[in-house]
Amino acid sequence: MEKRTPILPLFIFFLILSLGVFFLSQHQLLLGQGLLGNALFPIESLLYQTSRLPFTLGTNPEMKRLQAENLQLKTQLVQMRKLQNDDKALRDQFETSSIPTHNLLPAQVIGLPSFVPGITKAEEMLVDKGTSDSVEKGQPVVYKDSLIGIVGKVSDHAAKITLITNKSFSLTAQTNETSAPGVVKGIGNGQMVLDNVVLSDTLHTGDTVITKGDTGEKNIPEGLIVGKIVAVEKNPAAIFQGANMQSLVSIEKLSEVFIITH
Amino acid sequence: MEWLIFSLITLLSLFISTGFVAAPLTIGCILAMLVLFKKSHVLLLAFILGILTDILAFHTVGLTSLFFLGLLGAVFLYERKFEIRTFQFVIVFSFLASMLYSFLFHMPHILLGSIATALWASGIFFVLAVLDSHLPQKKRI
Numbered sequence: 001m002e003k004r005t006p007i008l009p010l011f012i013f014f015l016i017l018s019l020g021v022f023f024l025s026q027h028q029l030l031l032g033q034g035l036l037g038n039a040l041f042p043i044e045s046l047l048y049q050t051s052r053l054p055f056t057l058g059t060n061p062e063m064k065r066l067q068a069e070n071l072q073l074k075t076q077l078v079q080m081r082k083l084q085n086d087d088k089a090l091r092d093q094f095e096t097s098s099i100p101t102h103n104l105l106p107a108q109v110i111g112l113p114s115f116v117p118g119i120t121k122a123e124e125m126l127v128d129k130g131t132s133d134s135v136e137k138g139q140p141v142v143y144k145d146s147l148i149g150i151v152g153k154v155s156d157h158a159a160k161i162t163l164i165t166n167k168s169f170s171l172t173a174q175t176n177e178t179s180a181p182g183v184v185k186g187i188g189n190g191q192m193v194l195d196n197v198v199l200s201d202t203l204h205t206g207d208t209v210i211t212k213g214d215t216g217e218k219n220i221p222e223g224l225i226v227g228k229i230v231a232v233e234k235n236p237a238a239i240f241q242g243a244n245m246q247s248l249v250s251i252e253k254l255s256e257v258f259i260i261t262h
Numbered sequence: 263m264e265w266l267i268f269s270l271i272t273l274l275s276l277f278i279s280t281g282f283v284a285a286p287l288t289i290g291c292i293l294a295m296l297v298l299f300k301k302s303h304v305l306l307l308a309f310i311l312g313i314l315t316d317i318l319a320f321h322t323v324g325l326t327s328l329f330f331l332g333l334l335g336a337v338f339l340y341e342r343k344f345e346i347r348t349f350q351f352v353i354v355f356s357f358l359a360s361m362l363y364s365f366l367f368h369m370p371h372i373l374l375g376s377i378a379t380a381l382w383a384s385g386i387f388f389v390l391a392v393l394d395s396h397l398p399q400k401k402r403i
Contacts, residue, residue, distance in 0.1 A: 010305050020324075047277050188370060
């Protein structure tokens with residue numbers, strides 16, 4: 001006759017064990033978490049790189065080149081406008097929006113959870129750099145001069161990036177062309193809006209939106225490209241106007257991003 | 263053989279749900295295993311899977327284990343009165359559990375993710391049921 005194992009004592013044992021682990025983790029006292037992460041994240045990275053192969057094979061090289069060229073031109077335009085503004089204000093010290101390279105930490109993308117990979121838009125990104133590489137929560141993540149997101153959560157050897165299209169993302173920004181200030185908010189599914197722009201300011205479709213580098217966002221430098229305006233929503237009866245935005249970078253296709261460390 | 267296949271499916275579910283698809287597919291593995299095998303070490307599996315999920319998904323470690331154990335507790339209570347070795351049970355329970363998990367952990371696409379988890383769970387249930395039926399009575403788990 002088969003011996004039956006009593007379930008209840010075991011159930012209570014694992015419940016208490018889980019509570020203990022949770023308590024230790026809450027107080028940063030859990031040992032071995034980093035070791036497990038070290039073992040697991042490379043496997044995840046390998047699986048992610050393998051899964052990307054079919055999508056990379058189907059990419060038109062000409063389209064890819066044009067997209068890169070377009071991004072480069074937009075970056076140059078932003079830099080040129082900035083130089084013009086600087087000259088106009090008679091600044092005696094040259095300032096540039098380019099980020100010093102010694103502050104850029106290259107990070108490999110190891111995961112991009114979305115509902116249908118490659119088709120639906122992701123709202124978070126996993127990268128292979130963590131606290132052991134001086135990555136901290138709140139640091140901006142860029143690709144060239146475009147803002148991709150902000151470090152949301154960090155473990156020893158990996159970090160979770162909150163992408164700019166994530167519903168929880170928001171930051172102050174301004175248009176490059178008219179310097180109209182507003183707040184960029186992610187609305188999910190690869191979309192974001194520029195909100196809280198006063199009616200007296202001018203917004204045009206195609207305008208580039210850049211970071212403002214406000215004091216409350218000290219980690220985010222001024223002049224990073226957030227995206228471009230694709231549609232303006234202006235209602236004369238409302239206090240503010242808004243605009244739908246689009247990122248200039250195809251985040252799903254990135255295999256490497258850069259974290260701005262300090 | 264069954265254990266090897268099940269382990270592979272479980273690991274695959276773990277990595278897919280944390281790095282690729284925003285859906286808690288591991289719930290499907292735990293439910294399918296519990297429904298088919300009714301072994302006490304499903305509790306151990308739930309605990310370990312929960313810990314690994316938390317590490318890979320950047321949650322506070324232990325939270326998902328608590329959720330999985332709570333889920334198993336609910337199934338233990340349910341099985342006293344109702345039949346749980348059915349497709350209907352696996353689909354409905356994994357769908358509801360996935361919805362609750364996605365809601366608690368602020369995952370996007372809650373409805374689509376729950377449908378995906380329910381389908382994944384029923385797929386594992388089917389594969390394991392077929393494998394189990396092909397084994398001699400003595401060797402069945």
